[in-house]
Amino acid sequence: MLAAEALDMVGGDYAFFNMEIFNGTSASYNSWYNASDTDKNNERAKKAYDAVLTVTTRAPIGDQYRDFSNEVKEVALHKFDFEYEATVNPFVSSFFDAVLVYAAALNETLRQNGSITDGEAIFNNIRNRTFDFNKLLPWEHENITIDAVGDRKADYSLMDMDPETGIFESVATYYGEKETVTFTKEIHWPGGMPPKDEPECGFDGSRCPDTTDSMTWNIVTGVLAVLVVFMAIISFFIYRHFKLEADLASMTWWISWDYVEMTDDVKCCKFGSRVSIGKYSHSSNVSVDSLVGNRQVFIRTGRFKGVTVAIKRINKDRVELTRPLLIQLKRMKDLQYDHLVRSSACVDADGPKPSPTLSHQYCPKGSLQDILENDDVKLDAMFKISLMHDLVKGMSFLHSSEIRTHGNLKSSNCVVDSRFVLKITDFGLNLLVDNEKNYNPDRYAFWRRKLWTAPELLRNPFPPQEGTQKGDVYSFAIIAHEIIYRQGAFWVKNEDLSPQQIVENVKNGGYPVFRPTIEDDTAEEELLQMIKRCWAEEPMERPDFQQLKTIIRRLNKDNESGNILDNLLSRMEQYANNLEVLVQERTADYFEEKRKCEELLYQLLPKSVASQLIEGKSVMAETYDCVTIYFSDIVGFTSLSAQSTPLQVVDLLNDLYTRFDAIIENFDVYKVETIGDAYMVVSGLPVRNGTLHAREIANMSLALLREVETFTIRHRPEDKLKLRIGMHTGPCVAGVVGLKMPRYCLFGDTVNTASRMESNGQPLKIHVSSQTQQVLAQHYPYFQLDCRGEVEMKGKGKVTTFWLLGKSDTEVQ
Numbered sequence: 001m002l003a004a005e006a007l008d009m010v011g012g013d014y015a016f017f018n019m020e021i022f023n024g025t026s027a028s029y030n031s032w033y034n035a036s037d038t039d040k041n042n043e044r045a046k047k048a049y050d051a052v053l054t055v056t057t058r059a060p061i062g063d064q065y066r067d068f069s070n071e072v073k074e075v076a077l078h079k080f081d082f083e084y085e086a087t088v089n090p091f092v093s094s095f096f097d098a099v100l101v102y103a104a105a106l107n108e109t110l111r112q113n114g115s116i117t118d119g120e121a122i123f124n125n126i127r128n129r130t131f132d133f134n135k136l137l138p139w140e141h142e143n144i145t146i147d148a149v150g151d152r153k154a155d156y157s158l159m160d161m162d163p164e165t166g167i168f169e170s171v172a173t174y175y176g177e178k179e180t181v182t183f184t185k186e187i188h189w190p191g192g193m194p195p196k197d198e199p200e201c202g203f204d205g206s207r208c209p210d211t212t213d214s215m216t217w218n219i220v221t222g223v224l225a226v227l228v229v230f231m232a233i234i235s236f237f238i239y240r241h242f243k244l245e246a247d248l249a250s251m252t253w254w255i256s257w258d259y260v261e262m263t264d265d266v267k268c269c270k271f272g273s274r275v276s277i278g279k280y281s282h283s284s285n286v287s288v289d290s291l292v293g294n295r296q297v298f299i300r301t302g303r304f305k306g307v308t309v310a311i312k313r314i315n316k317d318r319v320e321l322t323r324p325l326l327i328q329l330k331r332m333k334d335l336q337y338d339h340l341v342r343s344s345a346c347v348d349a350d351g352p353k354p355s356p357t358l359s360h361q362y363c364p365k366g367s368l369q370d371i372l373e374n375d376d377v378k379l380d381a382m383f384k385i386s387l388m389h390d391l392v393k394g395m396s397f398l399h400s401s402e403i404r405t406h407g408n409l410k411s412s413n414c415v416v417d418s419r420f421v422l423k424i425t426d427f428g429l430n431l432l433v434d435n436e437k438n439y440n441p442d443r444y445a446f447w448r449r450k451l452w453t454a455p456e457l458l459r460n461p462f463p464p465q466e467g468t469q470k471g472d473v474y475s476f477a478i479i480a481h482e483i484i485y486r487q488g489a490f491w492v493k494n495e496d497l498s499p500q501q502i503v504e505n506v507k508n509g510g511y512p513v514f515r516p517t518i519e520d521d522t523a524e525e526e527l528l529q530m531i532k533r534c535w536a537e538e539p540m541e542r543p544d545f546q547q548l549k550t551i552i553r554r555l556n557k558d559n560e561s562g563n564i565l566d567n568l569l570s571r572m573e574q575y576a577n578n579l580e581v582l583v584q585e586r587t588a589d590y591f592e593e594k595r596k597c598e599e600l601l602y603q604l605l606p607k608s609v610a611s612q613l614i615e616g617k618s619v620m621a622e623t624y625d626c627v628t629i630y631f632s633d634i635v636g637f638t639s640l641s642a643q644s645t646p647l648q649v650v651d652l653l654n655d656l657y658t659r660f661d662a663i664i665e666n667f668d669v670y671k672v673e674t675i676g677d678a679y680m681v682v683s684g685l686p687v688r689n690g691t692l693h694a695r696e697i698a699n700m701s702l703a704l705l706r707e708v709e710t711f712t713i714r715h716r717p718e719d720k721l722k723l724r725i726g727m728h729t730g731p732c733v734a735g736v737v738g739l740k741m742p743r744y745c746l747f748g749d750t751v752n753t754a755s756r757m758e759s760n761g762q763p764l765k766i767h768v769s770s771q772t773q774q775v776l777a778q779h780y781p782y783f784q785l786d787c788r789g790e791v792e793m794k795g796k797g798k799v800t801t802f803w804l805l806g807k808s809d810t811e812v813q
């Protein structure tokens with residue numbers, strides 16, 4: 001090849017095919033390099049090898065073959081004192097195959113009653129046969145096929161050198177069993193295209209006439225053309241240089257605070273119900289670096305030339321506008337694409353905060369992380385693929401631009417605008433935004449933001465600040481997994497690992513590599529295989545975003561049309577459906593809560609009164625001509641309370657009055673209130689019931705007295721609870737008192753008299769006034785009443801009262 005280079009045959013007119021059948025994978029290394037030669041000759045050889053295509057035996061791949069190779073190296077070193085400089089020759093594995101083929105043929109011969117020494121019979125059992133040893137071989141392997149003459153149909157690889165790395169890589173594979181050729185990459189031809197079969201003038205130049213004058217004229221014309229082209233190229237580069245300097249000086253990326261109006265209106269920060277009020281809105285363009293746990297972070301917004309922008313503070317006191325930084329800012333300003341967020345910067349010292357800021361295009365739907373963590377948002381398979389497609393298109397455009405890489409890609413850096421189009425942010429300004437500054441390695445956020453970082457970057461003590469393209473592909477795989485499963489970044493099934501533990505596991509490598517959980521039935525197989533390829537441990541095995549665009553477009557072919565309006569309408573329709581379902585759920589929740597509130601209100605107030613309050617009507621006090629009021633309390637309650645803990649007293653009253661509440665449900669009565677051990681019930685209001693109020697209270701009193709006789713005090717089961725009951729009939733006034741915690745109260749002398757009847761009664765007896773006795777005797781004579789006689793009552797003097805003993809077996813209605 002050095003001789004070919006000296007003859008100027010390596011510029012693209014010729015291609016050289018090198019047959020290294022027995023060298024195997026060694027052809028993939030820089031075989032042009034000779035350690036014993038000079039650096040100059042090695043550079044010449046590298047240039048010459050650009051025109052070389054090497055045909056070699058296809059080597060097995062995979063971790064199993066790598067382990068096999070390592071074992072061969074150990075055996076060679078310890079038993080034969082031979083040390084491999086490169087990988088093990090694949091013919092070593094062919095020897096392994098040969099032993100298996102011979103053993104299979106020998107077994108077949110023996111099954112045919114042949115002899116172990118019958119070479120011809122064994123050979124006949126080898127010819128025209130395909131052997132499947134996948135279950136026996138320790139690595140993935142094609143079937144072994146032997147033709148009629150006993151030759152193996154082997155697999156071969158066509159190797160082409162990468163001009164940048166100098167390493168030979170496989171560009172095509174010939175499969176002997178199938179007799180097919182598969183190209184995996186395009187061949188790099190030195191001249192940009194394959195050489196012609198024959199030079200235009202032939203190999204001996206006989207096809208071109210020897211006209212000296214014409215040749216001289218052609219030479220002169222060619223020289224002049226070259227000079228013109230050379231001058232045009234120089235002029236072009238001079239123009240570009242001066243235009244770049246002019247653009248840098250004009251600072252088109254810069255905005256002044258004089259043109260920014262800070263907003264105070266309400267900004268919807270999330271897809272769902274989270275809303276922030278005031279000058280700060282949710283950080284739809286904020287990196288996850290500023291999030292700790294589930295704490296919400298907000299970002300200031302403003303209006304610039306009528307457009308809402310998100311204003312993000314830079315964690316620096318001042319910005320020195322160096323030339324590299326000016327170039328980055330210019331590139332960011334010039335970069336405009338549907339799936340990239342546009343940005344500007346302000347370095348004024350007289351802004352709302354004494355520090356530089358970045359102004360981003362405001363995306364009101366929040367970040368992709370916001371949407372994925374919001375259970376109210378329903379994402380079908382089409383919607384998920386569309387989000388991935390937007391992300392891939394944005395990253396493909398970014399990688400083909402002058403910025404080249406993102407370096408900090410994660411779901412929080414992918415934001416969604418009002419049309420539900422995904423856009424990428426936080427890229428291209430690594431000189432302005434120092435992501436590593438002021439971060440404590442022990443903090444949760446420090447480790448969380450590394451969940452999307454590729455393993456080779458985690459292992460690098462000084463990773464490139466701008467990241468790598470293959471690292472961005474790995475980050476995309478983590479985001480795609482996050483979109484499919486919606487379980488957060490780096491979800492590992494049945495494992496509760498901290499971000500630091502996850503990052504350390506990824507960094508340590510090993511086999512199998514530590515990656516998020518993938519379940520086969522959750523998405524299309526092609527999509528899951530794409531994700532696995534994107535987070536491969538070896539960066540060179542990961543596809544680029546141009547290849548990913550093809551895969552995603554194929555997966556989304558039923559929903560992704562070339563019409564931008566169709567795509568937009570499809571997404572907005574999905575968005576509207578999500579909103580419709582969300583409104584229905586919120587409406588159902590509202591009615592359920594309204595029902596619960598009404599039920600609670602009906603427990604506190606009579607239903608008729610509560611209904612008037614719900615309708616916003618004022619409730620006027622109402623006079624009732626005749627009602628019956630019940631009062632009761634526990635005899636010796638003060639002494640019992642002193643001998644019990646507060647919790648025991650509460651349990652006692654709760655047990656007793658819960659049973660009382662269940663009993664009074666069977667009667668036409670209204671429970672007014674419970675204060676301490678006092679229990680007050682009325683009948684005849686708020687719904688009038690004629691004279692039935694006396695009968696209802698009497699029946700209820702007897703039922704409560706029977707309940708008390710069987711009641712057991714939980715913490716003092718040996719003590720008997722003694723209830724004292726009093727009842728009185730007469731007129732009263734009822735109405736709602738107060739606006740905060742309103743109460744339905746009774747007023748009048750009837751209330752006081754009923755209370756006196758209770759306080760002047762005796763334990764386990766029902767004390768009845770003469771007014772109540774008259775109603776019962778006149779209308780309900782089956783009640784058994786016994787005259788107590790005259791009783792001195794405070795404020796009433798001597799009054800005649802009765803004991804309610806019970807009632808006859810037959811009630812007279």
